[in-house]
Amino acid sequence: MATTSRTPAPPDRNATAEAFLDAAERLLVEDGYAGVTTRRLAAEADANQGLVHYYFGSIDGLLAQVVERFTDRLVERQREMYGSDVPFIEKWRTAWRFQREDLEAGYSKVWMELQALSWNRPNLKPTVERVNAEWRDVLRQAFERAAKEYGLAPEQFPVEALVALMMTFGQGYAIERLEGIDSGHAALLDWVDGWLEDLESRRKR
Amino acid sequence: MATTSRTPAPPDRNATAEAFLDAAERLLVEDGYAGVTTRRLAAEADANQGLVHYYFGSIDGLLAQVVERFTDRLVERQREMYGSDVPFIEKWRTAWRFQREDLEAGYSKVWMELQALSWNRPNLKPTVERVNAEWRDVLRQAFERAAKEYGLAPEQFPVEALVALMMTFGQGYAIERLEGIDSGHAALLDWVDGWLEDLESRRKR
DNA sequence: CCTCCCGTTAGTCATCTGCCTAAGGCGATA
DNA sequence: TATCGCCTTAGGCAGATGACTAACGGGAGG
Numbered sequence: 001m002a003t004t005s006r007t008p009a010p011p012d013r014n015a016t017a018e019a020f021l022d023a024a025e026r027l028l029v030e031d032g033y034a035g036v037t038t039r040r041l042a043a044e045a046d047a048n049q050g051l052v053h054y055y056f057g058s059i060d061g062l063l064a065q066v067v068e069r070f071t072d073r074l075v076e077r078q079r080e081m082y083g084s085d086v087p088f089i090e091k092w093r094t095a096w097r098f099q100r101e102d103l104e105a106g107y108s109k110v111w112m113e114l115q116a117l118s119w120n121r122p123n124l125k126p127t128v129e130r131v132n133a134e135w136r137d138v139l140r141q142a143f144e145r146a147a148k149e150y151g152l153a154p155e156q157f158p159v160e161a162l163v164a165l166m167m168t169f170g171q172g173y174a175i176e177r178l179e180g181i182d183s184g185h186a187a188l189l190d191w192v193d194g195w196l197e198d199l200e201s202r203r204k205r
Numbered sequence: 206m207a208t209t210s211r212t213p214a215p216p217d218r219n220a221t222a223e224a225f226l227d228a229a230e231r232l233l234v235e236d237g238y239a240g241v242t243t244r245r246l247a248a249e250a251d252a253n254q255g256l257v258h259y260y261f262g263s264i265d266g267l268l269a270q271v272v273e274r275f276t277d278r279l280v281e282r283q284r285e286m287y288g289s290d291v292p293f294i295e296k297w298r299t300a301w302r303f304q305r306e307d308l309e310a311g312y313s314k315v316w317m318e319l320q321a322l323s324w325n326r327p328n329l330k331p332t333v334e335r336v337n338a339e340w341r342d343v344l345r346q347a348f349e350r351a352a353k354e355y356g357l358a359p360e361q362f363p364v365e366a367l368v369a370l371m372m373t374f375g376q377g378y379a380i381e382r383l384e385g386i387d388s389g390h391a392a393l394l395d396w397v398d399g400w401l402e403d404l405e406s407r408r409k410r
Numbered sequence: 411c412c413t414c415c416c417g418t419t420a421g422t423c424a425t426c427t428g429c430c431t432a433a434g435g436c437g438a439t440a
Numbered sequence: 441t442a443t444c445g446c447c448t449t450a451g452g453c454a455g456a457t458g459a460c461t462a463a464c465g466g467g468a469g470g
Contacts, residue, residue, distance in 0.1 A: 034325070047448085050448075058428075118384065163389055168377025168378045172375065175377075179320065181337050183338075184341075187363065190366075242456080244456080256419095
C-alpha cells in the first residue's frame with residue numbers, strides 16, 4: 001500500500017525508472033503494446049521485474065508515464081519548430097524532415113502504438129486528446145501566420161479546414177508508411193511544395 | 206443459441222466458424238486485438254474453445270481469416286459504390302455517409318484494430334497492402350472520371366497526388382474520430398463539398 | 411437396423427501473465 | 441562506526457493463456 005504511492009511526480013532523474021520507459025518504447029517499436037510485459041521490460045531495461053511495481057505500480061501506470069514523457073517531447077519540438085521566425089515554406093519542409101526521421105527512428109511507430117493503446121484504455125484518452133489539441137493549435141498559428149505572409153484571403157485559405165486536413169493527413173501518412181505503403185506520397189508532397197514555392201517567390205517580388 | 210440453425214437447411218458447416226469470426230470482430234470493437242483470446246472468443250460465439258484449434262489452427266489463423274473476410278467486404282462495397290454511374294459529387298457524399306455509418310457501427314474500429322495488428326504481424330501485412338492498393342485503384346478511377354466530368358486539367362487536378370491525399374486523410378479522419386476528436390472535420394468537408402457543388406453546377410451549364 | 415464420421419465437448423498441459431513481498435545491500439549521514 | 445532510508449533482489453502466488461486431445465453424439469449413408 002505505502003509502496004504504491006509513487007504515481008504523482010516522475011521519479012526525479014532516476015536512471016532505472018528512465019531505463020524502463022526507454023525499454024518500453026523499444027518494445028513498442030519491436031512488438032507493439034501487446035509485447036510490453038513486466039518480464040520483457042525487465043530484460044530490456046536490464047533490471048529486476050519487481051521494480052515495475054515499485055516505480056510505476058503496474059504495467060498500466062508505466063504505460064501512462066510512457067505516454068506522458070513521449071508526448072511532452074513531441075509537442076515541445078513541434079511548438080519550437082513552428083514558432084521559429086523563418087518563412088513558412090521552411091517550417092513546412094522541416095516538419096516533413098521530422099516525419100521522415102521519426103519514421104526511420106521508430107518514433108512514429110511508438111506514437112501510433114500509444115494511440116492504438118489509447119483506443120482501449122480510457123485513462124490514456126485525455127492525454128492523446130490534449131496532444132492533438134496542442135498540436136492543432138501550433139499548426140493553426142503557423143497557418144494563420146502563413147496566410148498573412150502570403151496575403152491569402154480566408155476564402156481561398158480556410159485555416160480551420162486546412163489544419164484539420166494537415167492533422168489527419170499526417171496521421172494517415174504515418175500509418176501508410178508503417179504498413180509499407182508510399183504510393184503517391186512523393187507526388188502529393190511535391191505538389192504542395194511547388195505550390196508553396198510559387199507563393200514564396202510571389203511574396204518576395 | 207446452442208440449437209442455432211433450427212432451419213430445415215443443412216447444418217451449414219460454416220455457421221460455427223462464422224460465429225467465431227463475428228465474435229472476433231465484436232471483441233475487436235470492445236477491447237482491441239489484445240482482448241481476443243480463445244476463451245473469450247468461445248464465450249462470445251457461444252461455442253467451445255477447442256473449436257478455435259479445430260477450425261483455425263490457432264488464434265493467429267483465426268485473425269488472418271477475420272482480416273480476409275472483413276477486407277473483402279470492405280473493398281467490394283467500395284468498388285461497387287465508386288463504380289456506379291452517378292455524378293461524382295454523389296459518390297463523394299455516399300462515401301462520407303459510409304464513413305460515418307462505419308464509425309457508428311464499429312466497423313472503423315475493427316479496421317483500425319486489424320491494421321494495428323498488422324503492424325506487428327508480418328503475415329497480415331500483404332493483405333493490408335493489397336486492400337490499400339485496391340482501394341486506391343478504385344479511387345483513382347473515380348477521380349479520373351471526375352476530372353473528365355468537370356473538365357479539369359491534370360495541372361489543377363493531379364490525380365495521383367489527390368488519391369494519396371484522400372487515402373491518408375480517410376485514415377487520419379477515422380483515427381481522430383476514434384479518439385473522440387472532430388475539430389475542423391465539418392469545416393473541411395463542407396469546404397470540399399462546396400467546391401464540388403460549384404464544379405457540378407458549372408458542369409450542368 | 412447398423413456403421414461411420416464430422417462436429418463438438420470437457421478437460422489437460424506447460425507456460426506466461428501481473429502483482430506483490432520479505433529480505434538484503436548500499437551509500438549517505440550522524 | 442552505527443543508523444537510517446532508498447534501491448534492488450529473488451522468489452512466489454493465483455490466475456490466464458494457447459495449444460491440444462480423448463471421447464462422445466447424432467445424423468447420413470449403407
